[in-house]
Amino acid sequence: MVDHFGNDDLRAHWIPLLASMDKFASYCLTEPGVGSDAASLTTSAKKDGSQYIINGAKAFISGAGETDVYLVMCRTGQAGPKGISCILVEKDTPGLSFAKKEKKAFISGAGETDVYLVMCRTGQAGPKGISCILVEKDTPGLSFAKKEKKLGWNSHPARIVNFDDCRVPVTNLVGEEGKGFNIAMQGLNGGRVNVASSSIGAAYAALQQARDYMKIRKQFGKPLENFQYLQFRLAEMATQLVASRTIIRHAALALDNQDPNVVALCAMAKLFATEESFRVCNSAMQIFGGYGYLKDYPVQQYMRDCRVHCILEVIATITFYNINDLDDDDYDGGGGGDDDTDDDNSGGGGGDDDDNDDDDCDDNDDDDDDDDDDDDDDDDDDDDDVR
Incomplete structure (x- = not known):
């Protein structure tokens, strides 16, 4: 997704790291109250100068808390699918946490992977207000809940991923606002x-x-x-x-x-x-x-x-x-x-x-x-x- 939809800078930086497996990524779409109805996601990303401020939570995220970067689907615009964008959030971004409060749930690998691809709301309700943003592992404000106990897939961690005033550069937007x-x-x-x-x-x-x-x-x-x-x-x-x-x-x-x-x-x-x-x-x-x-x-x-x-x-x-x-x-x-x-x-x-x-x-x-x-x-x- 980063290779296909990301800008030149994102591709140049992340594709070599991910393809070589030096870094790992998580895809963040599902939320605790939003499963099959993805267009109703509520994680938001508001633009503040050269940054997006992300708030919300993702569920069932593979590798959460372990991966290095998160590709986040979030709402940046209007209601419906066109308000959804995709933003990249790095691991140590301030505001990214994996606390015990239940927000973004069931993220496979949460807390383990290096980058998270998060679908969040940058606009109105519905699919058209959703964007995709990349969030790196150590971004302040990014946190992870406890490791879920599952029937199977026990070698692969799953956690809730929380975003609390998580600031990422606007250049971490994957694709266009509202296209998430x-x-x-x-x-x-x-x-x-x-x-x-x-x-x-x-x-x-x-x-x-x-x-x-x-x-x-x-x-x-x-x-x-x-x-x-x-x-x-x-x-x-x-x-x-x-x-x-x-x-x-x-x-x-x-x-x-x-x-x-x-x-x-x-x-x-x-x-x-x-x-x-x-x-x-x-x-x-x-x-x-x-x-x-x-x-x-x-x-x-x-x-x-x-x-x-x-x-x-x-x-x-x-x-x-x-x-x-x-x-x-x-x-x-x-x-x-x-x-x-x-x-x-x-x-x-x-x-x-x-x-x-x-x-x-x-x-x-x-x-x-x-x-x-x-x-x-x-x-x-x-x-x-x-x-």
Whole structure:
């Protein structure tokens, strides 16, 4: 996003540092009360001479408190998407903090990354008052809340990010004032392909381990791999995996070629691949039976980590709106609706999830589980052994 939308000075300074991984960045869009409805964000950025003063909070920010720079979507103008801008805030900027008060929530890596890309409000309510600003790690006024305890993704910190009179140069504005919502939505296209790809990585590992386990685990005097039902289940899992990989590659090609249907295609890839990958991981865990529920076996981590992919970068219900805009002159089954990302909130924020699309667990245990003593304790392990 910095490379595509940033000014010459921002690109010259930050692209070499980020590309070499000498510095790390966080993308700040979601807020504690604003998830899928990204156009309603309230973090504000008011211009004061050669600086912006940012106030607000971001949620679910990866690397918050650890990264070096933050790309912040904030409101700099009028209501609607056109009031949203994108501003870069560095790590040690005065006013940037990671305190315990709940403001910008669930920012992955918050407090760890070096730079934060923050979507904040520089104008009126709605998408048109949102801008994108880059905030560096040590900016005064930038603070971070406690590390969130999560079901999965425990090797990757998530914290609330707070902005209290956080001053950054006006040159840290990414793109133009009021264009932050559009920038955020375009960033989500690549993000959806990324999350979908991560999902099939976990699913592939789960499939491999289930297959290997079936070779050595015996029931009724023979290996599990000799049971036809389980053979069919593995075949179904492999089909889900290959189909997911195919649709992801199709979306990635559309992204590279700037296909007019890229929003719908990336939404399709994210929706299909994340849901199917979770099913693959869940099926693999079922094949392990009671052992799959133990933390000694990494298949349970793949399932836990993969579950959040169904929520990240927009929940399932929002992707249906994106897919409905597919141009049916080129693809069968599309809705053919107009796609005006300046004025609607079709992209979704990818934060809070009020959708209850959880899959029911399969009732067929493929192994006996006689050790159902206690539920998992609420620990915050890093799961580094499997990462």
